[in-house]
Amino acid sequence: MFLQQIINGLVIGGVYALFALGFTLIFGIHKIMNLAHGGIFMTGAFIGLYSVQAGLPLWLAFILAMVGAGLVSVIIEVTAFRRLRQSGEVEFSALISSIGANLVLVSIAQILSKTQVLRFPFDTFPVVIFKVWGLRVSALQLAMAVLAILLVAGLSWYLYRTGFGRQVRAVAQNERAALLAGIRPSVIYFQTFMLSGMLAGAAGVLVGLAFNSIHFMMGDPFLLRGFVVVILGGLGSVAGALVASLGFGVLQTLSVAYLSSRLSDIIIFGLLFAVLLLRPHGLFGRDEAGVLRGRR
Amino acid sequence: MTDLVLENVHKNFGGVVASNDVSMRVPAGRITGLIGPNGAGKTTLINLITGMLSLSSGKVLFGGHDISAEPADRVARAGMGRTFQNIRLQKEASVLANVMIGFHRHETCSLIAAILGLPSSRREDALLRQKAMALLGRFGMAGDADSPAGSLAYGHQRKVEMMRALATDPDLILLDEPVAGMNDVEALQLGRIFRELADEGKAILLIEHNMRFVQELCDHVYVLDGGRLIAEGTPRDVVADPAVITAYLGEE
Amino acid sequence: MDTLLSFRPLFDLFLIHLGFAYSQYIVLRAGAFSIGNVGLSAIGAYTAAILTVNYGLPLPVTLLAGALAGLAFGTLLAIPLARLRGVYQAIASLAFVQIVLSANLYAENVTGGAMGFSGIPKLVGTGTLLVFALGTIYVMLAISRSRLGRAFDAVREDEGMAVSLGINAARTQAIAYMISGLLAGLFGSLEALHSYAVEPNQFGFHLIIVILSYVVLGGRRSVWGPLVGVALLIALPEISRPLADARIMIYGLILMVVMNFMPRGIVDTLVARRARRRSRAANPEVRQAEVKG
Numbered sequence: 001m002f003l004q005q006i007i008n009g010l011v012i013g014g015v016y017a018l019f020a021l022g023f024t025l026i027f028g029i030h031k032i033m034n035l036a037h038g039g040i041f042m043t044g045a046f047i048g049l050y051s052v053q054a055g056l057p058l059w060l061a062f063i064l065a066m067v068g069a070g071l072v073s074v075i076i077e078v079t080a081f082r083r084l085r086q087s088g089e090v091e092f093s094a095l096i097s098s099i100g101a102n103l104v105l106v107s108i109a110q111i112l113s114k115t116q117v118l119r120f121p122f123d124t125f126p127v128v129i130f131k132v133w134g135l136r137v138s139a140l141q142l143a144m145a146v147l148a149i150l151l152v153a154g155l156s157w158y159l160y161r162t163g164f165g166r167q168v169r170a171v172a173q174n175e176r177a178a179l180l181a182g183i184r185p186s187v188i189y190f191q192t193f194m195l196s197g198m199l200a201g202a203a204g205v206l207v208g209l210a211f212n213s214i215h216f217m218m219g220d221p222f223l224l225r226g227f228v229v230v231i232l233g234g235l236g237s238v239a240g241a242l243v244a245s246l247g248f249g250v251l252q253t254l255s256v257a258y259l260s261s262r263l264s265d266i267i268i269f270g271l272l273f274a275v276l277l278l279r280p281h282g283l284f285g286r287d288e289a290g291v292l293r294g295r296r
Numbered sequence: 297m298t299d300l301v302l303e304n305v306h307k308n309f310g311g312v313v314a315s316n317d318v319s320m321r322v323p324a325g326r327i328t329g330l331i332g333p334n335g336a337g338k339t340t341l342i343n344l345i346t347g348m349l350s351l352s353s354g355k356v357l358f359g360g361h362d363i364s365a366e367p368a369d370r371v372a373r374a375g376m377g378r379t380f381q382n383i384r385l386q387k388e389a390s391v392l393a394n395v396m397i398g399f400h401r402h403e404t405c406s407l408i409a410a411i412l413g414l415p416s417s418r419r420e421d422a423l424l425r426q427k428a429m430a431l432l433g434r435f436g437m438a439g440d441a442d443s444p445a446g447s448l449a450y451g452h453q454r455k456v457e458m459m460r461a462l463a464t465d466p467d468l469i470l471l472d473e474p475v476a477g478m479n480d481v482e483a484l485q486l487g488r489i490f491r492e493l494a495d496e497g498k499a500i501l502l503i504e505h506n507m508r509f510v511q512e513l514c515d516h517v518y519v520l521d522g523g524r525l526i527a528e529g530t531p532r533d534v535v536a537d538p539a540v541i542t543a544y545l546g547e548e
Numbered sequence: 549m550d551t552l553l554s555f556r557p558l559f560d561l562f563l564i565h566l567g568f569a570y571s572q573y574i575v576l577r578a579g580a581f582s583i584g585n586v587g588l589s590a591i592g593a594y595t596a597a598i599l600t601v602n603y604g605l606p607l608p609v610t611l612l613a614g615a616l617a618g619l620a621f622g623t624l625l626a627i628p629l630a631r632l633r634g635v636y637q638a639i640a641s642l643a644f645v646q647i648v649l650s651a652n653l654y655a656e657n658v659t660g661g662a663m664g665f666s667g668i669p670k671l672v673g674t675g676t677l678l679v680f681a682l683g684t685i686y687v688m689l690a691i692s693r694s695r696l697g698r699a700f701d702a703v704r705e706d707e708g709m710a711v712s713l714g715i716n717a718a719r720t721q722a723i724a725y726m727i728s729g730l731l732a733g734l735f736g737s738l739e740a741l742h743s744y745a746v747e748p749n750q751f752g753f754h755l756i757i758v759i760l761s762y763v764v765l766g767g768r769r770s771v772w773g774p775l776v777g778v779a780l781l782i783a784l785p786e787i788s789r790p791l792a793d794a795r796i797m798i799y800g801l802i803l804m805v806v807m808n809f810m811p812r813g814i815v816d817t818l819v820a821r822r823a824r825r826r827s828r829a830a831n832p833e834v835r836q837a838e839v840k841g
Contacts, residue, residue, distance in 0.1 A: 280631055
């Protein structure tokens, strides 16, 4: 039973990771808190759903959702952030601008869905359950885990093994130096926002399938959890976000299973608070700001 | 008389020694120079003195009190003012506002009076405004009182920093490259002000690249290289010191 | 007259949210990125509601208690948050709000849980709200031109610089947290005693975003910034009422457009423009620094 909960938690954690990685990617590289990330995730779920309803096979719907969410993310970069980046007043204004972008996405989804909760058709994903050593693992869970692993591996490969990735990381370390070295910022922004959006879109479809519920507000709770995971992992740290997501998934599943769901929130956010006090830059984060405050 | 005394000040970052057993004396009423090639550890030393970094070992005495472990704001309140090499101003705020913040440690009105806007708070505000204007007059910048500090030329911004440091009414002023970006006439004017301040009994520690300025102004000079003192003495002696020449030439 | 009266609930909302906005403004002004004030408002609201309904205490006492509860928790919050900076501070304070929310749900027998706490007598009307809102604006203006306002500005702009002038940054921010807590608690209490019922989700993520939008959109430095932000964002849904379904979209678009073209917020951008124009008029020669950027 306990092991079963761990497995359930890990699968959910894998999906959190997809969501959180896109979020932390943008922050780590561009120092922008993109609060429209929840909206992009929701957009992915909607595109996936509408594609399936239009009769497309699920795999195609999944790809369309990823690409569509990626494009929406790129559009948000251009409309919500590009001007601000040039003005140099990014921190707060980008926050509010991205809230605005999120509201636009939410509003469109609300109008399209007429404020209804939508569901995938019953047989979208075959209901098959495998039993291994007394543990129950559904085909959907298996697929979610495999996809999460593939996508995270793909992201790592991209960031650490390709020339594009090297450029992206150069920008993350020192944007000005990278620009002087001839890296075109618009190309980098396009890539990071596309990747971030694609991951969010994938997470959207998977969450839509897993909970079989898609609605215009579905991004908000994920945004909240995304914050927790990303901060625990250390903003901008890919490995940190991954570990924190899995841990968070397990913790949440266990605390809901063995305690009440209300206590679960107190525990999770209390833990977040405590971790931040002990490690002010998250579990895997480094103090890159280098704020010179003086000894005390 | 408030002298600053460094006794075997030592600092290492990880394994890198940034400040190696530095002992020096910055007496009141004098202008003391601190020079050295880039990366010699001047800024580290300033940060150790002003409480921005903690010492690995050694002591910083100010007016006879050990301030080695005091936090930066208490060091400042003990009477140490400073300017920054990379000018740090409130760029949006007016020049006047930038100078007025310097009076902070001498403000007396109560918190409640400030929150409720009681007469005592308003009186103090008006008084500080006058005092700040007087400082601006001394530096020939009264006409810029309402300009945003960030809109001024480089040299003028340095002056604003100095006025702000002076507003704290310090016993010791650390000037980190105060005449960088100024022409000779401006530098000369400032030099005269520094001398006046020393004559008033303040201790002045001048960190500077401009050797001519140091030679003209300083009473005593310390030379830092690779975190350790390699020479000290009158400006004339120091410039002739072979170790100093090697340090500077070696840099090029 | 009838049309004027029909705008009264909106005006009341404006006044209450003005208080919330200033409780957010004051911490941002001091350079602390805390959004914990929403949790403090919840604490104030529940304190006032419970004292009124369960203990029958009179209005001045309950308002004072609500404000003091906000002050007390605000002070407590200041201690751990002083260790954090920037977004980490924001997220820790978000965690605080979530903890308050969940604790609220958990302590069902005291707070009414998810159903909320209802049956609160309406003891607060437009007049009372107006008095407190005007008082708040006065205090903000007074702080602004006092030593405290100058210290807030210095710590926000550059903490290292502020400490070099003898300003104790942690203490200065703690004062901001206390004022913020007091305002949050007070206006939370006013909200509770004005609207018959309070429920936990009214003080959640959504309200955080709304309040933050007021302040950032209006301007985080000038005292008039939050006022303009609240006025605009409260009036907007009313003005765009004919657009029905698209109202949220318009709201979102306005946030994007204003931020893109006035990144410092409406009032601060205008103030900066005017200052620049004036200094250029006073000093016609092109300044070196401006060329350098």
